[in-house]
Amino acid sequence: MGKEVICLFIIGICIIKSSCELDIITDTSAPSNGTDWIVNYADIKTKFSVRSADEPEEDLCYLVPGMKDTATHCGFNTTLPTFVIIHGWSLAGLLESWISKLVAALFERVPNANVIVVDWLNRAQDHYHNSVANTRMVGKDVAMFLNWLEVDLNYDLVNLHLLGYSLGAHVAGIAGNLTNNKVKRITGMDPAGPHFEYAEHLYRLSPDDAKFVDVLHTYTRGSPDLSIGIQRPVGHVDIYPNGGTAQPGCSFQHTLHIIKDSGLHNLDQYLKCPHERSVHLFIDSLLNTQQQSVAYRCNTNDAFNRGLCLSCRKNRCNYMGYDVNKIRTTKSSRMYLKTGASMPFKVFHYQMKFHVFNQQYSSLNEQPVTVSLYGTHGEKEDIKLVLSNMTSNTTISFLLTTDVNLGELLRIKLQWDRDSYFYFLYSNKFLVRRMRVKAGETQSKVIFKATIDGELAPLVQGGQPVTFTKSKGDQSSRRHERRHRLKMHGSFFKHGLNDAIEGTSTS
């Protein structure tokens, strides 16, 4: 069975890859000038299904541009906020199961809303490159539909939020560029990469397509333009969960495990796991409002993985998903965070920093360590990780995450594991004084001491763990820390508040 799976997996990749080598079909029917094309509703081949909270999976009623009575008939309420969901490429020719989950989650969060599902299956069920070319026609259809809502139904597009997945994200972008007035927001959920990585603004999602564009990148693996998800930032806020390349719970081993339990049907579901994760992260943000994930701006994923980017100063951090603060920086900003393998995806981020002293020079690579954290609300033991470089008299910084909220940290245990069977011949040793910990979620900075009576503690390869305890009595630094934290919270949550006010005024 293993072989079969590998073959299917490879075929899946081949379909995507081979199609990428073909030339893109140019759409000659693109509008050349004026608005004369907009009123020709007969050309619209895309369908607009109004979904309901009671039956989020059913297509019960379609809005037909040009036919005003369909709006009344379908219960489209022009005073409510509207969400428009746009699917991606479809091999099966079916609406995928994530759509009804997203519909249900939107209604759960915003009960008084219109939720519309754009059905362009007729043009999405094709060779990938044809579907890519079709995004322009579908984008035009969606733009005509939105202009119709605005002109004929008096619907204000500042209340409208487009959510597009994969190719659908680019459809949303193309549509947003063609409407008379900008829509409030476009959320791109892992926008497709092949053919779009180097495409012009006009033909892909870009920041000018809505008042605010936020993007989740979850499957950007491989060389650019062959990667399933687009690698470049294309919005005002671009978030790369887990580096954006692969997602926890979507590994090949994990896939094999599921197949062993539930068989080969739905194999494509497993293959799409990291791509579709973008949608589930967004759904998570709608449903689990008490467990909002925070992403942090960082220049590179490597720097993020060393824990160097957990700052919230000057809008460097933001909520991921529905509650994102609508910050528009002039240059594109990549943001990173770690997540768990299943919903709720939130994890807590810590930067751990300590100095290793040694009389002799020694430099070691890829050293395994085990860390345990103890806090006021809980504990997390035996977190395994690898320190890439331990060199005498240098500071080591690394990122640690936990899926549980530990509250205020009180104690840390650090053990240097053996990396070979020959550890008994010679054990390396460093001396340590303290550990500095910065918590991303609370922005607190705390120092933990390993010293006993002023002596540095030995960190021995294959030896006993070193215990770091919260340093007491350092009131001045504590006060400073508290003030600092308040300041950070102030700037971070002020925006949240402004947004909330803005949100209520527009809905």
Ligand SMILES: *[C@@H]1O[C@H](CO)[C@@H](O)[C@H](O)[C@H]1NC(C)=O
């Ligand atoms: C649009 O272009 C056509 C030719 O393609 C021309 O006849 C027409 O006058 C133009 N309309 C506007 C509004 O510029």
Ligand SMILES: *[C@@H]1O[C@H](CO)[C@@H](O)[C@H](O)[C@H]1NC(C)=O
């Ligand atoms: C539209 O929604 C508003 C606010 O929920 C409600 O007061 C109004 O009755 C609704 N209109 C229709 C036609 O259902």
Ligand SMILES: *[C@@H]1O[C@H](CO)[C@@H](O)[C@H](O)[C@H]1NC(C)=O
């Ligand atoms: C459409 O996109 C182009 C290219 O990015 C941009 O110059 C133009 O302003 C956009 N138009 C609208 C209405 O957003």
Ligand SMILES: *[C@@H]1O[C@H](CO)[C@@H](O)[C@H](O)[C@H]1NC(C)=O
């Ligand atoms: C590390 O620093 C200590 C002083 O803090 C010094 O005595 C020692 O020689 C240094 N080790 C190396 C390898 O430079």
Ligand SMILES: *[C@@H]1O[C@H](CO)[C@@H](O)[C@H](O)[C@H]1NC(C)=O
């Ligand atoms: C480890 O870090 C030290 C000091 O920063 C550096 O000199 C050394 O080249 C690094 N080793 C490796 C293998 O990267």
